[in-house]
Amino acid sequence: MLTIKQIQEFRNFLEKSQNPLFLFDNDVDGLCSFLLFARFCGKGKGVAIKTFPSVGGTYIKKVHEFKPDYIFVLDKPLIDKDFRNSVKEFGIPIVWIDHHPIPDYAKEEGIYYFNPLQQKASNEPTSYWAYKIIKNKREEWIAMIGCLADWFIPDFAESFAKDYSDLFIQTKNPAKALYETEAGKIVKILSFALKDRTSIVVKMLKNLLTLKTPYEILDMTPKTISIHRRYKQINKKYEKILSKARDIARSSKKLLFFQYGGELSLSSELSNELHYFYPDRIIIVAYIKGTKVNVSLRGSNVRDLAINALEGMESTCGGHKEASGATLRIEDLPKFRDRLVKLVK
Ligand SMILES: [Mn+2]
Structure with missing residues (x-):
């Protein structure tokens, strides 16, 4: 878990930063972590990292472009040496939060590393800790979506179920939550929407930063029309492949x-x-x-x-x-x- 001191420390970085750059894993936990932090800061730029598993050296061009005072790395297990070295030359601190196994360079100079595996080896999703850091009840639904995406039922699930009883039934079973509730459907919508062209994803991020409720993702509104278009397109392909896999499962x-x-x-x-x-x-x-x-x-x-x-x-x-x-x-x-x-x- 993260200690109270670490939570405060991370929050201080967010409050201090005038121009944060958020580099996040290209999945729904990464996306929701970004949304929680960027909405808290009310500024900054988010980039979904497509290199896997590390933040690739090519992303240094985003640092040139955006000239951040802090770089926040969310839900990524590794950062390429090229990237770390260039950022060090610029003197920009990297504030890094993740829940995957800890690399040996996590304590390198200029890196502030946060990982729940460090203490008592818990590995809650990044969006879980992002929510604990920003501590704003109105944002609970975003954290809930991020946690579900990583197959994790958080301690605030009950409170979410109270607020959104039509989207979620209290359960301890993440598979059930993902495939039998509307909240789970939101996870799928966002997950497929992230697989779009970069320019469209950028637009999507802008829109997601302004949403007030999860219903805005489920309903097709001007803000979410392109998300739905992409979801439908991919879901069709997805269902086809899934049914092939289930055929194989039978034997x-x-x-x-x-x-x-x-x-x-x-x-x-x-x-x-x-x-x-x-x-x-x-x-x-x-x-x-x-x-x-x-x-x-x-x-x-x-x-x-x-x-x-x-x-x-x-x-x-x-x-x-x-x-x-x-x-x-x-x-x-x-x-x-x-x-x-x-x-x-
Ligand atoms: Mn994650």
Whole structure:
């Protein structure tokens, strides 16, 4: 968890900053963390980071462009050395909040690092702590959406359920919350909308900064029409791929291994929903693009399982214990699959 002192310290950075730049993970937890902080500050610029898993060196151009006095990094587990070094030369502090495993350079000079894993090893989503930092009840719904997106039912869920009984039923089961409530539908809408062209995402962020209630996302208004357009477009493709995966699930047992291609990666959404349908299975969703494969994994101890299966391959693997991601080369995919089958047995 974060200590009261850390919460205050982070809040001070937000209050001090005249021109904050928010670099956030390109998912709904990252987005909601940005919205909570930027709405609190009433200023600043947000950039959804598309390099994965780290903040890539190319994003230094945003620092040139925007000339911030503070850089806030939200929900990203890593920052490239190029980026850190250039920012250090400018003398701009990096205030970094995350809930993934802690890199060894987190204590580097010029970096102020906040992670609930540091004390008592809890790993609440970034938007959970963002809400504790800004402490404004009116913003609770934004934090709730961010937490749900990361499969986390926060301590303020009950209060949210009271305020928005038509959007959420009090439950301790995040899968149920995500796939059986309107609040969960908002998560999906935002998640798909983030997959749009950068210029459209920029417009979306501007609009989201002005919303007063979650209903404005569910209803199609002038502010949210482009969000809905993108959602519908992607959802159609998504449902198609999902039903293919469920066909495969019918003939698989402990391990559900599904691979697909196409222009758009929907792996984390697919693996989440498959985990909802088949909570006791190991879910592996592999997205093939060119010669590379991005894999999204869900299930008990799946990160360790993947690390084992990837041994000796040119690959990466990270994320959380039961919800993680990996990359590998396409020629290694059959071997990866075979090893998983053996390990799961
Ligand atoms: Mn997160």
